[in-house]
Amino acid sequence: MITNQQEALANVAVIGLGKIGLTIAAVFANNNYNVYGSDINKDVVATINQGKSHIVNEPGLDKLVLTAHKSKNLSATTVTAEAVTKSDIVVVIVPVLIDNQYNVDYQLIDAAVKDIASGIKKGTLVIFETTIPPGDTQHRFGKKIEELSGLRLGEDFYLAYSPERVYSNRIIEDLKKYPKVVGGVNEKSLELAVKFYKNALHCELIEVSSIETAEFSKIAECVYRDVNIALANELAQFAETKGVNMSEVIVASNSQPYSHLHTPGIGVGGHCIPIYPYFFINKGLKQGMTRLARTINDRMANYAIAKIEKELGSLTDKNILILGLSYRENVKEPTKSTTLLLMDQLTNMRSNVFVNDPLFTNEEIKSYGASPLSLQDKFVSEIDVVILQAFHDAYTDLSFEEFKNCMLVLDGRNKLNKNEISSLGITYRSIGNEKPKEEL
Structure with a gap:
């Protein structure tokens, strides 16, 4: 049971072991907490229980996971209720997204909350880190736990919200650097959450007056x-x-x-x-x-394609290569990537769309409906247009000499070498860095 002696707490459940969830679980475990991670993905759980990280390109994470595994401070399970029952603190980092109609998709987190309610014991502190609409921590999730568990919110169990504020590829660094915003359902909840984060993250804290303020921020x-x-x-x-x-x-x-x-x-x-x-x-x-x-x-994809059409006319049957399935550089993450918008529009124009991304396998690229193309493939000589969407480090020294048939490069991130591309007789276009055509 939670007492004022927060320092005595040792057991923490982290629900959701994606790139952020696994990283904070590993950090907690390396700061002398016994961490029970939970995830619905069996492969993720199996990998973590072998002392390995399933997340790539997150500096320092592999070492943290291995160290925590060797010290037996980090384990994982697919049974959320089991992890919750073993723990005094539950940290929830399950994704909440939107559907195609821009409505909030609660499916994953609602299921996690039900599992938390079935395993929670008296005195547990539950902290949500998932970004959610203001009011949901208390009025959707807190009330659901209260309803299903029979425990009284703010008396039998405690509730707080502290948003994750990290950036992929530097999560461990950001956990130390960025102040942790914390709000609680009542004074006791806030007090317990603040003490926990001081011990678990050793970072600066910003205490706000309500859970809704923390969510809103x-x-x-x-x-x-x-x-x-x-x-x-x-x-x-x-x-x-x-x-x-x-x-x-x-x-x-x-x-x-x-x-x-x-x-x-x-x-x-x-x-x-x-x-x-x-x-x-x-x-x-x-x-x-x-x-x-x-x-x-969202209309920038349309704008980019319109720039290409202005130069080349119809894009029907044109071979168009998009560099980067990821939404941004050096991160293997396609969620809401502009590449997906470009692919949809170009496919409707009956263009032949190809995608290159060194962070994804060919099968992964195919799963998004794109044709993968290696930059070493001889077919690059048949590409008519290249669009840079994510400027990965692998593209830093990209040469366009093999793109014999390329008529235009659209530099969507203003990162490529304009002079080098132009010297090959290829038209270079960018976003905001060129004169009107009549003045060229």
């Missing part, structure tokens, strides 16, 4: 970035009509300390920015910049 971060990127994309399109280089504008403007213009690009993807604004929109924020930003950023 995470979504607000994502909305800010989405709106800022949308502004950059809008200005980049306008800059092109005026013959102005947007990259130079950003450097110049951001030399003023109150200017924080983001970088324009071909679109916005991932688990966060294209998804979490809808948690506000679906709660009543129907008008204004939040919704407009989503529209602008």
Whole structure:
């Protein structure tokens, strides 16, 4: 049972062992907590119980998992209720996404909450880290646990919310660097959560007045970035009509300390920015910049294809290669990737669409409906258009000399060598960094 002596706690259940869940579980385990991880994926559980990480490209994670395994501080199971029963603290990091109609998809986390309720014992502290619409921690999940377990919220079990605020490829670093925002359903819940994170993460904490404030703060971060990127994309399109280089504008403007213009690009993807604004929109924020930003950023794929059509005309039967299935550089994550939007539109135009991504196998690329193409394949000489969507490190020294038939390169991230591409007789186009065609 939880007491004021929080330091005596040793057992923690982490529900959801994806890239963030496994990393925080491993960090907890390396900070002298006995961690019981839970995940519905049997292969993930089996891998962790062998002392191995199923997550790639997360610096330091392999070592943390192996160390925790050897010390017997980290184990995994597919039976969530079992992990919960063994634990005094339960940390929930199960994904919440949106469906094709932009409605919140609670399926996975609702199932996890039912399992938590079936295993919870009196005195347990439950902390949600999953990004969710404001009010859901207490009024959807807390009440469901209370209803199913028969325990009283805030008295028999405690409830807090502390959003994950990390970035792929640097999660361990960010857990140390970023302050941990924490809100509780009552004073006791907040007190217990704060003490736990102080011991488990050794990071700075920001205590807020309510669970809803903590929930709201995470979504607000994502909305800010989405709106800022949308502004950059809008200005980049306008800059092109005026013959102005947007990259130079950003450097110049951001030399003023109150200017924080983001970088324009071909679109916005991932688990966060294209998804979490809808948690506000679906709660009543129907008008204004939040919704407009989503529209602008999702239309960047259309804008990019229109630029190509302006140069080449019809794209029917054109061989088009997209570089990067991932939503961003150096991360194996296709969720809401702009590549998926590009593929849909180009397929409807009856283009022949190919995708290259060094982080994915050919079979994985095929599972998204794309034809994989190695950059060493002789067929690259038949490619008509190349679109850069995710600038992986593997593309840093990419040479276009073998692209004998290529007519145009659309640099969706403004990262490629324009002079080198142009010297091969290939038309180079980017986002916001070129003059109007009539002035070229």
